[in-house]
Amino acid sequence: MTEEKVKTPAAKAVKTKLRATGINKTFKRDGTETSVLENVELEVAQGEFLCLLGPSGCGKSTLLNICAGFLSPTTGTVTIDGEPVTGPDPRRIFVFQERGVFPWLTVEGNIAFGLAKLSKAEQAERIAHYIKMVGLQGFEKAYPQELSGGMKQRLEVARALAVNPDMLFLDEPFGALDSITRLIMRGELLRIWEAERKTIIFVTHDIEEAVQLADRVVVMSARPATIQTIVEIDIEHPRDISSPRYLELRDGIFNEIGLAHKI
Amino acid sequence: MSPWVRIRPALFILALLGIWHFAVVSQQNRILPTPWETVTGIIELMQRGLLIKYIVASLFRVTWGFVGAALLAIPLGLAVGWFRRTEMAFNPLIQILRPISPLAWIPISILWFGVGDVAAIYLIFLASFLPLMMTGINAVGGIPQVYINAGRNFGLSGARLVIRVLYPAVVPQLIIGLRITLGIAWLVVVAAEMIAVNSGLGFLIVDARNAGNRYDLVVAGMVMIGMIGLMLDTLMRSLEKSRALRWGYSED
Amino acid sequence: MTLSQPGKWEKYFWPVLTAGIFLVFWHYAVIASKSNVFPGPWKVLGGAQELMRKGVLIGYIRDSLSRVGVGYGLAMLLGVPFGLTLGWYPAASQVVNPVIQMMRPISPLAWIPVAIVLFGVGNTSAVFLIFLASFFPIVVASMNGVRNVPSMYRRAGRNFGLSPGKLLAKVVFPAALPQIIVGLRIALGIAWLVVVAAEMLAVDSGLGYLVIDARNSGNRYDLVIAAMIMIGVIGLALDLIFRRLEQIKSIRWGFRLEA
Numbered sequence: 001m002t003e004e005k006v007k008t009p010a011a012k013a014v015k016t017k018l019r020a021t022g023i024n025k026t027f028k029r030d031g032t033e034t035s036v037l038e039n040v041e042l043e044v045a046q047g048e049f050l051c052l053l054g055p056s057g058c059g060k061s062t063l064l065n066i067c068a069g070f071l072s073p074t075t076g077t078v079t080i081d082g083e084p085v086t087g088p089d090p091r092r093i094f095v096f097q098e099r100g101v102f103p104w105l106t107v108e109g110n111i112a113f114g115l116a117k118l119s120k121a122e123q124a125e126r127i128a129h130y131i132k133m134v135g136l137q138g139f140e141k142a143y144p145q146e147l148s149g150g151m152k153q154r155l156e157v158a159r160a161l162a163v164n165p166d167m168l169f170l171d172e173p174f175g176a177l178d179s180i181t182r183l184i185m186r187g188e189l190l191r192i193w194e195a196e197r198k199t200i201i202f203v204t205h206d207i208e209e210a211v212q213l214a215d216r217v218v219v220m221s222a223r224p225a226t227i228q229t230i231v232e233i234d235i236e237h238p239r240d241i242s243s244p245r246y247l248e249l250r251d252g253i254f255n256e257i258g259l260a261h262k263i
Numbered sequence: 264m265s266p267w268v269r270i271r272p273a274l275f276i277l278a279l280l281g282i283w284h285f286a287v288v289s290q291q292n293r294i295l296p297t298p299w300e301t302v303t304g305i306i307e308l309m310q311r312g313l314l315i316k317y318i319v320a321s322l323f324r325v326t327w328g329f330v331g332a333a334l335l336a337i338p339l340g341l342a343v344g345w346f347r348r349t350e351m352a353f354n355p356l357i358q359i360l361r362p363i364s365p366l367a368w369i370p371i372s373i374l375w376f377g378v379g380d381v382a383a384i385y386l387i388f389l390a391s392f393l394p395l396m397m398t399g400i401n402a403v404g405g406i407p408q409v410y411i412n413a414g415r416n417f418g419l420s421g422a423r424l425v426i427r428v429l430y431p432a433v434v435p436q437l438i439i440g441l442r443i444t445l446g447i448a449w450l451v452v453v454a455a456e457m458i459a460v461n462s463g464l465g466f467l468i469v470d471a472r473n474a475g476n477r478y479d480l481v482v483a484g485m486v487m488i489g490m491i492g493l494m495l496d497t498l499m500r501s502l503e504k505s506r507a508l509r510w511g512y513s514e515d
Numbered sequence: 516m517t518l519s520q521p522g523k524w525e526k527y528f529w530p531v532l533t534a535g536i537f538l539v540f541w542h543y544a545v546i547a548s549k550s551n552v553f554p555g556p557w558k559v560l561g562g563a564q565e566l567m568r569k570g571v572l573i574g575y576i577r578d579s580l581s582r583v584g585v586g587y588g589l590a591m592l593l594g595v596p597f598g599l600t601l602g603w604y605p606a607a608s609q610v611v612n613p614v615i616q617m618m619r620p621i622s623p624l625a626w627i628p629v630a631i632v633l634f635g636v637g638n639t640s641a642v643f644l645i646f647l648a649s650f651f652p653i654v655v656a657s658m659n660g661v662r663n664v665p666s667m668y669r670r671a672g673r674n675f676g677l678s679p680g681k682l683l684a685k686v687v688f689p690a691a692l693p694q695i696i697v698g699l700r701i702a703l704g705i706a707w708l709v710v711v712a713a714e715m716l717a718v719d720s721g722l723g724y725l726v727i728d729a730r731n732s733g734n735r736y737d738l739v740i741a742a743m744i745m746i747g748v749i750g751l752a753l754d755l756i757f758r759r760l761e762q763i764k765s766i767r768w769g770f771r772l773e774a
């Protein structure tokens with residue numbers, strides 16, 4: 001391996017997976033209209049790992065929901081593989097910020113939810129595989145009510161991965177995890193991503209997390225959100241989080257958001 | 264639990280019975296029965312073979328009225344609640360009909376169904392219908408959007424979305440609604456049996472007073488109604504305890 | 516599924532449309548059935564006008580409302596403190612709860628004979644029935660309200676050094692208030708529901724009396740239905756007033772989840 005090999009995900013040869021053009025979104029409440037997204041343009045390459053970063057309430061979830069087809073933009077269009085997005089699709093799974101695991105199904109039942117087309121044996125195999133991956137062994141028959149917040153998050157990630165989608169929308173999927181489990185889950189996610197090259201859009205408001213994971217970090221401004229800047233993270237995985245380049249990129253984003261990285 | 268904790272409620276009930284007894288005995292002209300006279304009243308009813316007959320008759324009417332209402336009102340409520348606009352359309356009508364006591368419907372039931380069993384069952388049906396319809400409406404309205412989204416994300420729509428997401432999501436609420444409504448239906452049985460039927464616990468109460476001021480039988484009927492109501496409620500609650508449904512009744 | 520968000524006008528349009536369809540259906544169903552006892556909507560309207568002209572309608576409404584007001588007011592005054600106490604002392608609720616649960620399924624109607632013995636025939640008995648019917652739901656709602664206060668809040672309150680009395684006044688009661696108010700609203704609905712039963716007790720005024728009397732004295736079904744509609748409309752109005760209360764900002768926090 002040569003030392004200076006730098007990956008360039010935005011290289012011309014890479015196919016565009018998702019393209020959002022001219023996205024505006026306004027919400028009506030009590031008669032007044034609030035503009036949440038203004039003129040957002042975004043292009044995501046096939047196999048890219050993209051992080052959306054921005055202050056709480058700026059509209060990250062809104063943008064992600066529009067990309068996944070759960071919300072329609074007030075104006076603008078989203079296309080995936082060249083086709084306009086009109087609704088959700090099992091090829092692209094969304095991990096919800098508000099926890100979308102089904103409380104009436106067990107851990108197994110939740111993971112099996114998207115696997116109805118597989119044979120029983122294949123289902124069992126997948127379930128076992130993903131339960132092991134997210135460390136829920138021994139809880140196969142437990143109901144979500146009996147799990148901790150972090151365990152529920154891991155379960156939802158496992159349910160998403162189990163259907164082997166080609167695109168993942170993750171809305172702060174590791175928000176409720178302790179820092180150690182977070183690190184492990186980040187590692188797992190990267191491992192899966194490197195092995196299977198799924199296209200991932202990952203929402204977070206954790207700058208470190210974004211710089212550790214993403215090919216590119218999209219920094220959004222406060223509401224009404226526009227794309228403030230896009231930072232390319234040109235460090236090879238596995239990333240050394242004490243390397244000068246890592247620190248430089250991280251501090252660059254801190255500055256961009258208007259925070260000096262000093263306490 | 265220590266034995267003391269367990270017998271405390273029983274002691275309290277005994278104390279209440281004691282108060283009841285002495286309150287009655289201290290009256291000059293006794294009309295109301297003592298607890299013991301109530302018990303002998305129940306025994307008398309048993310010996311005359313009336314107790315079982317009346318209980319069965321009341322349960323029979325409640326079952327028909329309640330089950331009929333459930334079969335119609337719940338699907339209707341679910342359908343109405345699924346669409347914002349149908350919910351808007353029906354809500355005011357329901358809200359106006361709801362405060363009207365089943366008793367107020369007695370004249371109309373008699374007019375439509377004559378005096379007798381059908382009118383009584385119809386009254387119970389009416390009393391159960393609106394609460395069950397509201398249950399259905401609120402149950403679909405209360406499904407968190409995130410479950411529907413997750414289901415659609417996995418490619419479900421139409422009947423499969425209903426079976427795999429909507430149905431399991433509403434069942435716990437429906438069961439609570441059924442339990443509460445069964446309570447109402449049982450409450451209304453007295454009113455229903457005032458319509459010149461000649462059996463049932465409600466009939467017993469009205470009849471025992473009118474025919475000879477047998478207040479021991481009046482109170483005996485009340486006690487039986489209370490106990491059976493409590494039993495029905497306990498039965499429905501045990502449904503809620505089943506493991507697969509329990510998630511909907513978490514510590515809230 | 517993703518129908519457009521209903522517009523403001525639809526809030527009125529759809530109910531009015533349903534009501535219209537309902538009235539037309541009623542009208543023609545009566546004509547088709549050739550019933551000469553069951554009235555159509557016009558006859559009911561006429562009945563209501565007749566009651567207005569005779570000046571009895573307002574009086575009846577006032578009497579019914581005042582019976583409910585007294586019975587329900589007493590139930591509230593006694594039931595809320597009682598329920599709070601039961602909720603605060605788990606031992607007390609464990610002891611009293613079985614009795615309450617057994618009393619609840621007994622219809623207010625079944626109490627009529629007892630009410631007559633205790634209070635005689637007349638207004639007091641009617642008020643007593645209404646009191647009884649609303650008392651238990653209020654007690655149960657207040658009790659559960661206190662019991663369901665998340666222990667996190669109690670701990671936080673204690674953490675700030677509140678005495679038990681302060682804890683009850685400053686933490687537990689406000690935390691339980693939304694649930695108590697919902698209970699009070701439901702109980703008011705029940706009290707109003709029971710007014711018909713109460714007024715069967717040989718009082719000679721009130722909307723409930725009107726329902727029974729209009730039928731017994733001459734099969735005046737137009738008056739029966741006019742009275743029923745009045746009962747429904749007033750019940751709805753009482754409910755709406757109460758829901759207004761729930762909207763007050765300082766107690767609204769608990770109702771976000773309610774439709």
Ligand SMILES: Nc1ncnc2c1ncn2[C@@H]1O[C@H](COP(=O)(O)OP(=O)(O)OP(=O)(O)O)[C@@H](O)[C@H]1O
Pocket residue numbers: 027028029036054055056057058059060061062063097205223
């Ligand atoms: N259905 C809605 N109706 C009205 N306003 C909404 C709706 N959904 C979101 N908003 C508003 O849009 C803004 C952006 O919300 P969004 O959930 O996208 O934020 P976010 O960036 O994901 O925040 P967080 O990091 O806290 O999750 C918020 O101010 C919110 O109040």
Ligand SMILES: [Mg+2]
Pocket residue numbers: 060061062097171
């Ligand atoms: Mg969000």
